[in-house]
Amino acid sequence: MVTLFNERAEILCDDLEKKEHKVVDMEERFCSVTLDIIGKAVFNYDFGSVTKESPIVKAVYRVLREAEHRSSSFIPYWNLPYADQWMGGQVEFRRDMTMLDDILAELINKAVTTRSEATVEELEERDSSDDPSLLRFLVDMRGEDLSSMVLRDDLMTMLIAGHETTAAMLTWTLFELAKAEPGMFHEIQNEVRTVLKDKDRPDYDDIVKMKKMRYALIEGLRLYPEPPVLIRRARTEDELPQGSSVMKDGIKVLRGTDIFVSTWNLHRSPDLWENPYEFDPTRWERPYKNPKIPGWAGYDPDKVTGLYPNESASDFAFLPFGGGARKCVGDQFAVIEASVTFSVLIKNFDFEFEGSPDDVGMQTGATIHTMNGLKMRPRKVQPDEPLAETGGWWERQHLKRGLSASGRPYHSKQEVENQNRPNKQTPDDPGIPMSN
Numbered sequence: 074m075v076t077l078f079n080e081r082a083e084i085l086c087d088d089l090e091k092k093e094h095k096v097v098d099m100e101e102r103f104c105s106v107t108l109d110i111i112g113k114a115v116f117n118y119d120f121g122s123v124t125k126e127s128p129i130v131k132a133v134y135r136v137l138r139e140a141e142h143r144s145s146s147f148i149p150y151w152n153l154p155y156a157d158q159w160m161g162g163q164v165e166f167r168r169d170m171t172m173l174d175d176i177l178a179e180l181i182n183k184a185v186t187t188r189s190e191a192t193v194e195e196l197e198e199r200d201s202s203d204d205p206s207l208l209r210f211l212v213d214m215r216g217e218d219l220s221s222m223v224l225r226d227d228l229m230t231m232l233i234a235g236h237e238t239t240a241a242m243l244t245w246t247l248f249e250l251a252k253a254e255p256g257m258f259h260e261i262q263n264e265v266r267t268v269l270k271d272k273d274r275p276d277y278d279d280i281v282k283m284k285k286m287r288y289a290l291i292e293g294l295r296l297y298p299e300p301p302v303l304i305r306r307a308r309t310e311d312e313l314p315q316g317s318s319v320m321k322d323g324i325k326v327l328r329g330t331d332i333f334v335s336t337w338n339l340h341r342s343p344d345l346w347e348n349p350y351e352f353d354p355t356r357w358e359r360p361y362k363n364p365k366i367p368g369w370a371g372y373d374p375d376k377v378t379g380l381y382p383n384e385s386a387s388d389f390a391f392l393p394f395g396g397g398a399r400k401c402v403g404d405q406f407a408v409i410e411a412s413v414t415f416s417v418l419i420k421n422f423d424f425e426f427e428g429s430p431d432d433v434g435m436q437t438g439a440t441i442h443t444m445n446g447l448k449m450r451p452r453k454v455q456p457d458e459p460l461a462e463t464g465g466w467w468e469r470q471h472l473k474r475g476l477s478a479s480g481r482p483y484h485s486k487q488e489v490e491n492q493n494r495p496n497k498q499t500p501d502d503p504g505i506p507m508s509n
């Protein structure tokens with residue numbers, strides 16, 4: 074999959090190079106690249122939307138908008154008698170769905186006629202470079218029921234769930250980095266350029282090394298969670314802890330209650346985050362606790378075990394991919410996809426807003442979109458250009474809080490004395506703390 078992500082990121086960069094210094098809607102570009110990736114990954118189908126416009130891509134977008142509209146509508150207007158025969162949008166929706174169903178049926182049939190059954194273990198060992206898609210995997214999996222609508226529906230769910238979410242993460246991260254102090258963007262760009270050196274394509278190990286960049290992406294998801302609301306229905310009576318509410322005895326939930334978990338509010342709660350509205354990727358290196366919230370363990374960077382700080386590390390203050398039984402199945406895919414795309418992009422380009430960041434605007438549906446597109450002018454970074462000067466911006470964010478350069482508190486007197494020595498020796502031995 075990393076190869077697929079790299080190929081698509083390169084196509085994006087080739088296209089941007091042709092548009093250097095011109096106005097480009099980066100939100101649209103990210104939507105196109107993630108659609109192309111998910112099309113290949115799920116069905117082995119090339120939408121080719123980065124380089125051309127097609128009626129299929131337009132149909133996919135109209136269907137997505139309608140699905141979004143339905144999910145937020147109080148009235149199920151689409152169930153009105155014969156709505157799909159007389160109601161403008163619904164007629165178009167039926168037409169689009171028929172087109173997409175036909176394409177999907179064709180792709181499934183093609184995969185079925187070339188089926189080569191195997192066990193899951195055998196499939197995992199198989200060289201799948203010519204068709205790494207999920208469809209191929211499911212069709213070849215021994216015992217899989219191929220006649221069912223479930224296969225078709227599952228693939229469609231993947232397409233919808235795995236496309237605009239990742240595009241939104243890329244869009245808002247670039248938006249925030251472009252409007253932040255230049256030191257922040259350049260620290261992350263320098264990290265990418267240092268890890269990759271002359272390499273054009275990052276591999277998995279490179280992504281692991283690009284911690285600042287991954288934390289910037291995850292900070293993007295904190296401020297702009299996709300989707301911004303999760304919905305649950307209580308199947309049994311339950312009791313929720315008090316949290317930051319005034320309900321000292323906890324909150325009783327009756328069976329059948331619908332619960333809206335606003336990740337937007339959760340991720341921006343002043344009770345759970347230091348400077349909650351500030352885009353600050355360095356926060357993920359610092360522990361954070363609030364003893365005023367009974368029962369909340371706080372955020373502990375030592376509990377980060379994978380590519381991103383997940384719900385366990387933050388004791389469920391941060392739910393970028395949900396949690397529990399219905400947690401996102403594509404979290405690793407998305408984090409690696411976004412990391413490869415973003416690193417290839419910022420290794421090669423700087424970005425400047427066309428107009429002001431305020432022109433971008435925001436609107437919310439199933440995901441958070443811009444109102445007017447993310448209009449930016451890309452500038453090519455030449456490989457021999459020196460790394461930008463940042464004045465140690467990243468470390469300064471920790472030092473000015475009296476923490477070590479890695480964001481951890483000092484544990485001993487010796488460490489504090491070392492801190493006050495004028496010449497620091499190691500990144501964790503920073504000498505005199507600097508103010509911002």
Ligand code: HEM
Nearest residue numbers: 234235238239242299303393394395399400401402403407
């Ligand atoms: C940054 C990108 C992504 C974000 C922020 C994201 C977020 C989420 C969240 C919050 C949920 C849980 C919804 C709930 O609890 O009600 C979810 C579910 C899901 N996601 Fe993702 N997702 C992303 C990328 C992907 C990708 C790339 C795929 C597929 C390859 C994917 C497939 C799914 C599926 C199938 C579910 C439903 C799981 C179930 O109900 O059992 N997602 N996603």
